[in-house]
Amino acid sequence: xxxxxxxxxxxxxxxxxxxxxxxxxxxxxxxxxxxxxxxxxxxxxxxxxxxxxxxxxxxxxxxxxxxxxxxxxxxxxxxxxxxxxxxxxxxxxxxxxxxxxxxxxxxxxxxxxxxxxxxxxxxxxxxxxxxxxxxxxxxxxxxxxxxxxxxxxxxxxxxxxxxxxxxxxxxxxxxxxxxxxxxxxxxxxxxxxxxxxxxxxxxxxxxxxxxxxxxxxxxxxxxxxxxxxxxxxxxxxxxxxxxxxxxxxxxxxxxxxxxxxxxxxxxxxxxxxxxxxxxxxxxxxxxxxxxxxxxxxxxxxxxxxxxxxxxxxxxxxxxxxxxxxx
Numbered sequence: 001x002x003x004x005x006x007x008x009x010x011x012x013x014x015x016x017x018x019x020x021x022x023x024x025x026x027x028x029x030x031x032x033x034x035x036x037x038x039x040x041x042x043x044x045x046x047x048x049x050x051x052x053x054x055x056x057x058x059x060x061x062x063x064x065x066x067x068x069x070x071x072x073x074x075x076x077x078x079x080x081x082x083x084x085x086x087x088x089x090x091x092x093x094x095x096x097x098x099x100x101x102x103x104x105x106x107x108x109x110x111x112x113x114x115x116x117x118x119x120x121x122x123x124x125x126x127x128x129x130x131x132x133x134x135x136x137x138x139x140x141x142x143x144x145x146x147x148x149x150x151x152x153x154x155x156x157x158x159x160x161x162x163x164x165x166x167x168x169x170x171x172x173x174x175x176x177x178x179x180x181x182x183x184x185x186x187x188x189x190x191x192x193x194x195x196x197x198x199x200x201x202x203x204x205x206x207x208x209x210x211x212x213x214x215x216x217x218x219x220x221x222x223x224x225x226x227x228x229x230x231x232x233x234x235x236x237x238x239x240x241x242x243x244x245x246x247x248x249x250x251x252x253x254x255x256x257x258x259x260x261x262x263x264x265x266x267x268x269x270x271x272x273x274x275x276x277x278x279x280x281x282x283x284x285x286x287x288x289x290x291x292x293x294x295x296x297x298x299x300x301x302x303x304x305x306x307x308x309x310x311x312x313x314x315x316x317x318x319x320x321x322x323x324x325x326x
Contacts, residue, residue, distance in 0.1 A: 028067040028201050029297040031312035032060050032080050034090045035192035036244045036289035039307025041324055049323070052089060052309060056321050059083035060311040063196060073198040073206035073240070074112055074135065081108075081131040081208050084194035088170045090309070091192025093129060096168050096212025098177040104168035104212055107226040108134040109145075113205030113234035120145040120226040124152050125168075128161040131210045134226070136160065145226060173215070180216040192309075193225055195242025197234070197293045199315075205295060207232045207240035207256070214247070223247025229257035236295060238263040239270050244308070245281070245288010253280045259292055270294040274302035 034056060041049075063080030067073070085093025096104040108130035109120035119138025122145065127133050133155050137146055146154055156162060193211035200206075209232045211225040224231035224247035231247070233256035234240035241256040250256075255277045262273040274292050281288060282304045289303025289310075297315035301308065307324045314320070 027203075027297050027315050028199050029293060029299060029313065029315045030060060030063045030067060030076055030080065030196065030198040031291045031293055031299045031301070032056065032063065032084070032194070032196045032310065033242060033244050033289065033291045033301070034084055034194050034309030036287070036303045036305040036308035037192075038305065039309065039323055044323075052323060053321050055084070055087050055089055056309060056311040057319070059196075060313055060319070060321075063198060064313040067198060067200050070201060072202070073200040073204050074110065076198040076200065077110060077196040077206045077208040078131055078135055080196040080198075081194055081210050082129050085129050085131060085210055088172070089192070090194050091173075091212045092194040092210040093212075094168060095170050095173060095192060097173045097192075097215040099213070100181070100216050100218045102174075102177065104165065104173075105217070105220065106130045106168075106210070106212055107222060108208070108210040109226040109228060109232040110134045110138060110208040111206065111228060111232050111234040111240075112138070113207070113236040113240055116235065118144050118228045118232070120228060120232075121147070121151045122222045122226045123148040123220055124155070125165050126152055126162050127155045128163045128167065131208050133160055134208070134210075144228065148220070168212075173212075176215045193244040195232070195244060195291060197240040197242050197291055199240070199293050199295065199297050203236065203295065205234045205236050205240040205293065207234040207242050209242045209244075211244075224250035224255070227251055229254050231256060233257045233260055235260050235264075239273075239292050239294045241274075241290055241292045243288060243290050245303075245305070246286040249281050249284050249286025250288060252284060253277065253286075255281060255290060259290065263294070270298050271300040271302070274300045278302045278304050
């Protein structure tokens, strides 16, 4: 009788363990942003709003499908960001804003929460998808960040898709440059930087960010997007973060890493840490937002602007799309 009871207990424990592993396997989630800034419903036509929502949904579902089919968080982050880089709606890739010289200079970064490896690129002008170059730098070079012509040469050596600089031209971005030039001291009021954070079935976190920077930027200015710890950070111990906004302030506050540090050392929850980090940015005089996901799949969006393009599919499979303050 004792042997039978022991056998039943063993089978019960094995079944519980199996259910636990099954639950962990499905504990994946993903979030994206398409920039934070003066995003107001009264300034948006129904057609424009629909276009943004459709593209955000396409990007988040593309990344989620990768995770659902057993892909890694690094793969999901890239796939989701590529959708937004290829869209003229956002300030990344195809829709990148113009510098004072009338050029498009692109920045991006990506980070692996499992290994803490990272890759970043700044100031490229002919690489179609900078997020792919950032990943390639991480995987195929001994470096973290490459810039400008050197980064482009590396991209060509690695067989990445190269385009003529005219590919990045959009009428909307060019008109934005003319408008800001006419008001030289005006700060660009819309940030369309894109980013993604993800947790895969294997418990690994990843984050990525891609941008065209600020309209009318000069002197090869670089913001926070390619700076690991400011615009992008991922650590399996805590969370993955992607930032968007006035980059100088996110660099000074090392926002992305600070969120992770507050979770690790102050034991804050992800939503508490993002709120505190954005408050720090605001206290410095800056604005913008962050998306973050923790090691359990909890997602947080935080911003101190009028709106932020954002979307997520949580660990229960629920889709969320937002644009304005709620």
